[in-house]
Amino acid sequence: MAAALAACGTAKEAGDxxxxxxxKKSGPLSIALLLPEDQTARYEKFDRRLITKHVxxxxxxxxxxxxxxxxxxxxxxxxxxSMITKGVDxxxxxxxxxxxxxxxxxxxxxxxxxxxxYDRLAEGPVSAYTSFDNEEVGKVQGRALLKALGAKxxxxxxxxxxxxxxxxxxxxxxxxxxxxxxxKVKIGKSYDVDRWxxxxxxxxxxxxxxxxxxxxxxxxxxxxxxxxxxxITALKSGGVDPLPPVTGQDAELAGVQRVLSGDQYMSVYKPxxxxxxxxAEMAIALGRGAKVDAAGTVDSPTTKGIPxxxxxxxxxxxxxxxxxxxxxxxxxxxxxxxAKYAAACRAAGLK
Ligand code: GAL
Numbered sequence: 001m002a003a004a005l006a007a008c009g010t011a012k013e014a015g016d017x018x019x020x021x022x023x024k025k026s027g028p029l030s031i032a033l034l035l036p037e038d039q040t041a042r043y044e045k046f047d048r049r050l051i052t053k054h055v056x057x058x059x060x061x062x063x064x065x066x067x068x069x070x071x072x073x074x075x076x077x078x079x080x081x082s083m084i085t086k087g088v089d090x091x092x093x094x095x096x097x098x099x100x101x102x103x104x105x106x107x108x109x110x111x112x113x114x115x116x117x118y119d120r121l122a123e124g125p126v127s128a129y130t131s132f133d134n135e136e137v138g139k140v141q142g143r144a145l146l147k148a149l150g151a152k153x154x155x156x157x158x159x160x161x162x163x164x165x166x167x168x169x170x171x172x173x174x175x176x177x178x179x180x181x182x183x184k185v186k187i188g189k190s191y192d193v194d195r196w197x198x199x200x201x202x203x204x205x206x207x208x209x210x211x212x213x214x215x216x217x218x219x220x221x222x223x224x225x226x227x228x229x230x231x232i233t234a235l236k237s238g239g240v241d242p243l244p245p246v247t248g249q250d251a252e253l254a255g256v257q258r259v260l261s262g263d264q265y266m267s268v269y270k271p272x273x274x275x276x277x278x279x280a281e282m283a284i285a286l287g288r289g290a291k292v293d294a295a296g297t298v299d300s301p302t303t304k305g306i307p308x309x310x311x312x313x314x315x316x317x318x319x320x321x322x323x324x325x326x327x328x329x330x331x332x333x334x335x336x337x338x339a340k341y342a343a344a345c346r347a348a349g350l351k
Contacts, residue, residue, distance in 0.1 A: 026288070027061070028059070028061035028062050028063065029059060029063075029089040029287040029288070030063045030065060030087075030088045030089055031062055031063065031064050031088060031089065031090050031091075031283050031284075032066075032086075032088040032090070032091040032092065032093075033051055033052070033064050033065065033092045034066075034067050034068075034079050034080065034091065034092065034094065035047060035048060035069070035118075036068070036069050036071065036076070036094045036095065036096040036120070036167075037068070037069065037070060037071040037096070037196070038068050038070055039071075039197070039198075039226060040196070040225075040226055040250055040252065041250070041252050041253065042250055042252075042270075042272060043068065044068065046276075047094070047118075047119075047272055047275075048066060050273055050276035050277075051064070051118075051279050051280055052066075053276075054277045054279075054280030054281070055280045055283065055284065057280075059284055062284070062287075065083060065086065065088060067079040067082075067083075069096045071195050071196075073096050073166070076095070076096045076097075076101070076104075077101075077103070077104050080093070080101075080105075080107070080108065083113075084104075084107055084108055084111050087113075088113060089113065089287040090114050090116065090283045090284075090287040091108055091113055091114070091115045091116070092115075092116045092279050092283050093116070093117060093118060093126075094117075094118040094119045095117070095120050095121075095122035097166035097167075098122050098123050098166065098167065099123050099166070099301075100166075102122070102123035102124035102302060103124070105122055105125060105126055106124050109124070114127040114128075114287070116128045116279055116283050117130075117300075117306070119131045119132075119275065120167055120168055120169055121168050121298065121300050121306075123300050123301055125302075125303055126300070126303060126306055127282075127286050127292065127307075128286065128292045128308065129298055129306050129307070129309075130279050130282060130294075130308065130309045130310070131169070131275065131311070132275065132310060132311045132313045133310045133311070133312055133313065134169045134173060134176070134310075135172045135175055135179075136176060136312065137173050137176060137249060137268050137313045138173035138176025138177035138178075138180075138223075139176040139177065140176075140314075140315045141173070141176075141223070141247040141248075141266070142176065142177040142179070142180030142221070143180050143315075144247060144265065144266040144315050145177075145181065145185075145219050145221055145245060145247050145265070146180065146181065146185065148219065149185065149218060149219050149245065152218055153184055153185045154185075154186075156186070156188075156215075156216045156217060156218035157185075157186045157187065157188030157189075157212055157216050157217060157218065158181070158185050158187055158219040158221060159187075159188055159189045159190070159191075159204075159205065159208040159217055159219075159221070159231075160174070160177070160187055160189070160220075160221045161191055161193050161220065161221065161223060162174045162192045162193065162221075162223050163192070163193065163196055163223040163224065163227075164193060164194060164195050164196045165192045167196070168300075170192065173223050173249075174223070185218075185219070188208065188216065188217065189204075189207075189208040191204040193223075193227055196223075196224060196226060196227060197226070197227075197230070198227060198229050198230035201222065201227035201230035201231050202230035202231065202233055202234045205230065205231040205234035205235065205238075206234045206238060209234065209238040209240065214238055217235075217240060217244055219244045219246070220235070220244060220246040221247050222247055222248055223247075223249060224249040224250050224252075225248035225250045225251070225254065225255030226250070226252065227248075228246050228248035228258070228264050229254055229255070229258070229264075231246055232246055232263050243262075243263060245265035245266075246264050247264075247265060247266055247267075248264055248266065248267040248268070249267060249268040249270070250267065250268065251268070251269040251270070251316055251325050251331075252267070253331055253335060253336065255267045256331060256336055257336060257338075257341050259317060259318055259321065260318055260321060260336070260348055260350075261340075261341060261344045262318070262344070265317070266315055266316060266317045268313045268314065268316060269313065269314045269315075269325055270311070270313050271311065271314070271328060273328075274311050275311050278309040278311075294307035294308050294309045295309045295310065296308055296309075298310075318347075318348050319348075321336075321348055321350065322348060322349050322350055333345070333350050333351060337350055
């Protein structure tokens with residue numbers, strides 16, 4: 001994992017900030033938690049709950065002030081302003097748009113409030129960062145797609161449905177995926193899908209089918225499950241049969257069910273617990289004016305040497321649903337294995 005972190009950088013900006021940060025060695029802290037959207041299940045169902053749980057475990061008296069920006073950039077700026085006005089001790093920020101977040105991060109810094117960038121690396125003087133190794137996410141998706149294509153990789157074209165470009169992770173996923181796919185398979189069409197929306201992915205996929213021709217498409221790189229769902233609906237209504245392998249990410253319930261039934265080839269399982277635990281630890285350390293414990297450092301376009309802990313993602317296919325997400329309790333078997341998926345569940349050893 002450490003190898004994936006940029007070890008370079010002078011740590012200047014990140015290092016210098018310490019002196020401006022409020023020191024609150026003991027007593028309850030008030031912690032702002034700002035998440036970016038609510039269409040991907042992870043934020044409301046996992047990240048919010050797990051971060052709050054870890055904060056409470058480390059500091060029972062600490063309070064968490066929560067807001068979800070619902071993909072609205074200006075809305076998140078207002079949420080940042082209101083947390084700064086409230087005088088919280090530290091902010092955990094998963095930015096809707098990493099570039100636009102820079103102004104708010106600067107304001108917080110001026111007010112002596114450290115910011116932990118969560119999952120997406122906000123620009124501006126953030127004090128720490130935790131996420132997954134996002135280039136590795138893209139590589140995991142790309143490798144899986146090549147594996148699914150096997151000897152057919154040269155027989156047609158793939159369509160890439162990349163994440164929203166305002167999210168810095170999208171560029172990392174794409175870069176990782178391209179590093180594996182380029183030279184091995186022809187990319188017929190590539191889209192940066194607006195706001196990660198399933199309906200936009202559906203439109204883009206329908207466009208690709210009509211311009212490339214339904215018999216040419218041998219695979220689909222979809223950056224997350226939400227978009228994979230939209231793409232699969234378009235493939236089905238466009239008469240693409242059999243369905244080509246489609247990738248995804250997030251181990252969403254519907255995504256896991258599609259992986260089991262075979263409609264979607266794979267997803268990426270990102271264990272949220274260690275990411276949430278790292279964010280809680282970082283926030284409390286910073287709120288207390290203590291040093292952040294991180295595995296390495298990363299650089300953002302504006303800030304060098306940000307202490308960072310990156311978690312390793314896991315490829316999720318039919319074969320390992322049982323030993324990964326079911327074992328870790330992400331989704332209970334009863335939720336996954338509804339009547340429609342009974343046979344697929346039995347085949348995967350789930351029921
Ligand atoms: C990314 C995040 C993914 C997915 C996506 C859509 O930044 O890492 O897990 O949720 O946004 O919101």
